Structures are given as C-alpha cells and as structure tokens.
C-alpha cells in the first residue's frame with residue numbers, strides 16, 4: 001500500500017490553472033470560477049476594509065472591480081491598509097490609484113479601475129450602474145445608508161462591514177430576502193457616542209477578519225450561491241476570539257423600516273445628505289448635516305481627547321479642537337467648519353474621522 005498521494009490533475013484551461021486551489025473547492029468549482037470571472041463589482045472606500053476586500057477579490061479572480069475612494073495615503077494607514085507601502089506615500093498617490101497599481105501587478109487578468117472621488121448622492125448611481133454587487137469599505141454611516149438606499153431601490157445586494165477598536169460587524173444585505181441596514185440600525189448613533197478608528201484606534205487583525213468575511217459573502221453572491229449566504233449580523237471580538245452571530249431575521253418580517261418597507265430613500269435623494277461649502281479666502285470648508293442634530297459637546301470632547309486631537313475646548317455654543325493640522329469648530333446643530341483645507345473631500349474625510357460616526 002502506497003502512502004504517496006496521486007497528484008491531482010491540474011485544469012488545462014490557463015484561466016482555471018491560476019485558480020486551481022480555489023476551483024478544487026466544492027463551493028466554487030469550474031462554474032463558480034467562470035461566474036466570478038464575469039462578475040462586476042464596485043468597492044466604495046479603499047481604506048482598511050477596502051484594501052483587504054480588493055486584495056482578496058482580485059486574487060480570487062473577480063472579473064471587474066471599480067474602486068472609489070476620496071483620500072490620500074498617510075503613514076498611519078500602513079498599520080492595516082494592506083495594499084499600500086511607504087513608496088505610495090512618497091509618490092503622493094490617492095488610495096484608489098495606488099490600489100489599482102498594486103492590484104494590476106497582483107492579477108493582470110482582472111479589470112481594475114480606480115476613481116478618486118467622494119461617493120455621494122449626486123454620483124453613486126452613475127458609479128455603480130453596471131455593477132451587480134456593492135461592497136462597503138467606508139468609514140461612516142452616511143455613506144452606508146446611501147449604499148443601502150441605492151441597493152434597496154434597485155434590488156442589488158451589498159455587504160456591510162465595520163470595524164473599530166478590536167471588534168467589528170459584518171452583514172450581507174439582499175433586498176427582498178434579508179433585512180436591510182436600516183431594519184437593523186434605523187438611525188446612526190449620536191456621533192459623540194460612536195467611536196471611530198481615529199478616536200478609538202483599530203486592530204489590524206480585526207480588519208482582516210471582517211473584510212475576509214465580507215469577501216466570502218461577496219464570492220457567494222457573485223457565484224450565484226444565494227442559499228449559502230450568511231443571513232446573520234456577525235459580531236467579532238478579535239481580542240477574545242469571540243464570534244457572535246445575531247439573528248436579525250425578525251427584522252425582515254413585516255416591520256416599519258423606512259427604507260425597505262416604506263421605500264423612502266432620503267440619503268439617495270439628497271434630503272439627508274451632508275453638504276459642504278468652501279469658505280472662500282479662509283482655507284476652510286463648512287460641513288452641514290442633512291438633518292439638524294443636537295450635539296453633546298462634553299461627550300464629543302471626551303471622544304476627541306482619546307484621539308490625537310489637542311486644544312479641545314468648548315462653551316455652550318461651539319467646540320474647538322486641533323487635529324492633524326486642521327482646526328475643527330463644531331456647532332451645537334452638528335454643523336462644522338474644518339480650517340486648513342479648501343478641498344471639500346478632504347474636509348469630509350476629516351469630519352468623518354473625528355466628528356462623525
């Protein structure tokens with residue numbers, strides 16, 4: 001009796017040969033790989049989750065990937081944003097372009113396109129009209145609700161992911177089959193009570209875990225394996241190694257969800273959109289929330305003090321802080337002025353990191 005394993009025959013098709021280890025999986029197979037190679041996906045946000053998602057899907061052989069991101073790469077991104085390195089920072093590349101350069105070197109068979117833009121209600125339909133799946137690599141509730149509005153309205157799936165600290169969440173949304181994001185989180189939590197990666201930190205490992213779970217869900221959707229989709233909200237604590245899957249199925253039963261039940265799409269129509277105004281001659285941008293909110297300055301000050309913000313002070317009318325060379329002024333109705341840039345996208349990014357949720 002021999003103990004030498006017989007080498008399995010490699011697929012003759014050169015396309016399949018590249019993905020031989022993946023094609024061999026019962027869950028994928030030749031048909032799954034072919035479906036993947038014809039799939040069109042849009043990734044919104046190419047930071048921590050986005051770089052892991054793009055890396056995984058391009059290596060897996062997705063057909064087409066459009067990457068939309070508004071930001072540039074900074075040194076403190078490298079701890080977790082796996083597609084970038086020090087030379088990208090020296091070259092001053094936007095994330096979407098640096099990601100495309102790297103991904104084309106990884107897999108030239110995948111059509112990868114980078115778009116340096118702030119995804120908002122004015123452009124999301126154009127950016128995603130040819131995609132069958134949207135992936136969430138964002139860092140804020142506003143853009144996630146925008147993606148949710150669009151996907152529910154057009155009946156396309158998307159995969160939500162979020163990380164902060166040592167934990168994260170992941171959920172697959174298939175309109176008409178699963179609860180939508182607003183079934184689960186009807187409103188975003190108050191910004192002063194919701195930490196961001198810039199105020200609370202983030203562990204690289206949890207980014208990889210959540211984005212990997214998102215990538216698996218994406219592959220199932222793209223390969224037409226709807227029955228295998230995880231229909232739970234998954235919570236991961238990477239430090240303790242604890243995974244909790246929460247049943248959100250009850251949310252899909254008749255409820256009062258403003259999005260998937262009442263079919264109102266205020267984030268997509270712009271009614272709930274954040275607006276920006278460049279303040280001429282002041283090197284500053286004003287950011288206005290779509291809806292008036294009441295901010296607790298003391299809670300926001302505590303949140304900012306846990307980040308690298310300095311000179312945090314407030315009175316009954318406004319809160320001020322300095323962070324990363326920008327002067328932030330926040331008013332009680334949620335309006336903010338970011339001084340130190342005239343670029344609205346840059347200002348929105350700073351707002352999302354430090355004052356948003």
Ligand SMILES: [Zn+2]
Nearest residue numbers: 180183257260
């Ligand atoms: Zn819903």
